């Protein structure tokens with residue numbers, strides 16, 4: 455979609471008409487309503503990820519795994535009384551983890567590959583290049599609490615999502631009939647179905 459003037463919008467070079475228009479363009483803040491995003495406080499988060507070769511002999515991990523760093527990443531653990539002490543220790547002994555927003559999780563897909571991550575770099579202009587030392591930090595930490603048949607890495611990549619610090623989403627109506635839904639941050643795969651239902655109900 456390259457242009458909106460409710461009830462019309464342009465997509466794929468064609469002009470369309472719709473009763474309601476929802477703009478869910480993720481980390482592209484530049485194409486549609488750039489001034490709305492520029493004034494919102496929204497930013498981008500870049501996450502480096504890795505995937506191993508399929509594990510030999512159909513080996514399965516079972517449950518997904520994470521380590522102590524994850525306690526410092528998710529606000530669900532904010533009430534833990536010893537969290538401050540843990541953060542202080544990590545900052546003193548391994549400052550590269552907070553510096554690159556690293557916490558380490560491992561899960562397995564249906565092809566038997568292990569999916570490993572991740573780091574968090576914040577800012578509107580994420581670097582297109584990945585940092586090999588960040589992937590190494592993730593692997594080294596993982597190997598301290600997990601043993602698997604093969605840590606041979608087949609692929610590395612990074613993803614980028616939109617985040618509005620302090621909020622779980624950004625919902626705006628830049629013009630009547632048009633709703634922007636964005637900034638689900640690192641929880642969009644979990645929350646988006648419920649949010650979509652709620653937003654549709656609200657805008658009926």
Ligand SMILES: Cc1cc2nc3c(=O)[nH]c(=O)nc-3n(C[C@H](O)[C@H](O)[C@H](O)COP(=O)(O)OP(=O)(O)OC[C@H]3O[C@@H](n4cnc5c(N)ncnc54)[C@H](O)[C@@H]3O)c2cc1C
Nearest residue numbers: 455479480481482485501613614638639640641642643644
């Ligand atoms: C590495 C990584 C790990 C994650 N892990 C988790 C997790 O474990 N659990 C969880 O809940 N969430 C996770 N997330 C977050 C989740 O993926 C995002 O919150 C979610 O994808 C946001 O959905 P969205 O539809 O808003 O944006 P996106 O998924 O970014 O989709 C936006 C789409 O709009 C398209 N688009 C943009 N501009 C236009 C335009 N002008 N016209 C037409 N199309 C356009 C884009 O090409 C894109 O396909 C993770 C994200 C990353 C990157």
